Amino acid sequence: MPVRNLRRFQRGFTLIEGILAIVIMAIAMVTLVSFLFPQAEQSAxxxxxxxxxxxxxxxxxxxxxxxxxxxxxxxxxxxxxxxxxxxxxxxxxxxxxxxxxxxxxxxxxxxxxxxxxxxxxxxxxxxxxxxxxxxxxxxxxxxxxxxxxxxxxxxxxxxxxxxxxxxxxxxxxxxxxxxxxxxxxxxxxxxxxxxxxxxxxxx
Known part of the structure; x- marks a missing residue:
């Protein structure tokens, strides 16, 4: 396999992909903190x-x-x-x-x-x-x-x-x-x- 093709398959996340992943995780955490966790306290x-x-x-x-x-x-x-x-x-x-x-x-x-x-x-x-x-x-x-x-x-x-x-x-x-x-x-x-x-x- 040519070196050029090998480098293409070994490539990691780009900066934009990393930022998008962080934003998605932040939205998920906000949802959990805002809606799910308070329900656990209300169960008492x-x-x-x-x-x-x-x-x-x-x-x-x-x-x-x-x-x-x-x-x-x-x-x-x-x-x-x-x-x-x-x-x-x-x-x-x-x-x-x-x-x-x-x-x-x-x-x-x-x-x-x-x-x-x-x-x-x-x-x-x-x-x-x-x-x-x-x-x-x-x-x-x-x-x-x-x-x-x-x-x-x-x-x-x-x-x-x-x-x-x-x-x-x-x-x-x-x-x-x-x-x-x-x-x-x-x-x-x-x-x-x-x-x-x-x-x-x-x-």
Whole structure:
């Protein structure tokens, strides 16, 4: 075979071919980074939604197991409600934990006896640092979880707000009513916030 033909078959990429290959690879990488990789992160969203639902329901169950108000049922298992028989309900600005229900700045959940005792942020000190509510304890103090689940929930915390609801259930009331709205906001690091709400009647 002539030398000229041998050189023609051994030739590599030209400069233009090399540049075109780099451009094509760059376009492919931009496509992967822009569309494919974010989808991998979003695959964790359903898992966090399921966890948030379980935690929100668990927190509401714990709170709703308590009585309507600190001044309800003064003799335990009686039929007296606050607002009748001379027992006044707590004023809206007096809602929150009561004397003897705290361990320092945290709420003693076992001593909490009415729904508004739980008002506050439930999570680590760092998580509650940016909250407008005071920290009342760790998440596992409010929602019973196993030792294995504690590590799974380290990126989740919640805020509890309780206030009187208007009689027609149309929004927050400025005075004492027969309904309290309990709002639980489950917060995650970057997978969204999930709100849960329940009403507790004065019975």
């Amino acid at each position: 969203v359903p898992q966090y939604q399921a966890r948030a639902a379980a935690i929100g329901q668990g927190a509401l169950n714990e709170i709703l197991a308590r009585k309507f108000d600190e001044h309800s049922d003064p003799f335990n298992d009686s039929v007296i409600r606050c607002g009748e028989s001379g027992y006044t309900c707590s004023e809206p600005d007096a809602l929150g934990r009561d004397t003897g229900e705290s361990n320092g700045t945290e709420l003693n959940v076992a001593a909490a006896d009415d729904v508004d005792d739980f008002i506050g942020c439930w999570g680590s000190a760092a998580q509650c640092g940016g909250s407008s509510l005071s920290r009342r304890g760790a998440l596992q103090d409010l929602v019973i979880v196993s030792a294995a689940e504690v590590s799974d929930y380290r990126h989740i915390w919640l805020e509890v707000r309780v206030g009187y609801e208007k009689e027609d259930l149309s929004g927050a009331a400025s005075g004492v009513t027969a309904q309290k709205r309990i709002e639980v906001l489950v917060k995650t690091t970057r997978y969204g916030d999930y709100a849960f709400m329940a009403l507790r009647s004065n019975y």
